[in-house]
Each structure stands twice: as structure tokens, then as C-alpha cells.
Amino acid sequence: EIVMTQSPATLSVSPGERATLSCRASQSVSSNLAWYQQKPGQAPRLLIYGASTRATGIPARFSGSGSGTEFTLTISSLQSEDFAVYYCQQYNNWPRLTFGGGTKVEIK
């Protein structure tokens, strides 16, 4: 099983600042990496797939990068609605899908 490790567990950021979230895979997943956003009481929402492609309707302030085992989600200028938990998920080992442990982005 491919283990996905996210860091940090919690990120404290002020509105308008940049947030950088990391996701590491225990073995290469190529670019088969997705990011999801989850707000309290809601289902996850797809943000990024293919490591760097924004899903439909996702604002340009969200960007993804990386390949192999190291990935980054960057939120260029945090808006109030961006404070949430973010999960990465690999699908290289299809269909054995695995999620990371999540990073909570909170207001500083």
C-alpha cells in the first residue's frame, strides 16, 4: 500500500497570505495525485488532479505542483472561505486509492 504523509498537520495563516501544504508518497505515484478541500460538516471537494490541473470551477489562487513522491498545494492569497482541511490522494496504484492524513489550514 502506498502511504501518503501530509505536513504540517496544522498551518496557521493570516488572510491574504500564502499557504504551502506538502504531501509525500512512500513510493513514486508519478503525477497521479489529487487534492481535496473539506470544510466542517461538508463532503470533500476536488481541487486538483494530475498533480497540477485545477478541477472545474476552482479559483486560480489554488495551484498544485510536484511529481514522483513530493507534492505541494499552494494557496496564493488565502480567502476566508479557504480555511479548511486539505487532503491529498494518490491514484497511481489504481484502484487501491489512499489518502493522506490531512492538513488543517486555520486562521492565524
Next chain:
Amino acid sequence: QVTLRESGPALVKPTQTLTLTCTFSGFSLSTSGMCVSWIRQPPGKALEWLALIDWDDDKYYSTSLKTRLTISKDTSKNQVVLTMTNMDPVDTATYYCARIYSSVQLVHDYWGQGTLVTVSS
């Protein structure tokens, strides 16, 4: 418009079998490339993928839970059913179903709102 909705008991007793139904609309599970996953999330914890069924009726399970899970589909009713045997309090979680259209990308593009299942005597 794609929608998914999970249904099932809110409370089950330890050792019982849980049966959850995902009822969807806006797509057909007979379309090549279409899949439905089940994912769960214990309170305050991370997401865990459980099982997946595809348009061709191929079924895949989490390695750690494989012996307890069964996934099936009823294409005519637009439903996917997940059963989990021998429930334990650690199985308390919100259970989600989600769609994957593998002909496009192998990611969960639409999710249900989830259903909270509590395991307690």
C-alpha cells in the same frame, strides 16, 4: 446534474452487519469508465478509501478491510450497496460514496453528503 446520496442506519450494534446504499443520478453506472467508491471518515480523522465498483462490475476492496466488505450495484435503480460485517465501535464514521469517471481522471469528482454511522451497544 450529478448527485449522490447515502442512506442507511445511523446506529448499529457491535457484531452487526452494516448495509449502506448510495443512490445517484446524473450518470449511469453502465457507462464505460464509470465507477463508484465508498470512503469513510471517523470523527475528527482522515479519509479512508473502502471499496470501488466499476461499470463492468469489477470490485475492489481496501486490503485491511477486504474480508468484511461487499460492494454491489443495481444499475436499473442507480444504486450501489456496501455491506460491512462484524461492526465495531472503531467503525464509527461518516460514510461517503463518490463517483469516479475513469475515462477522464481517476479522481472522485462528485461526492454524497455522507451518512454518520455510530457503532454502540
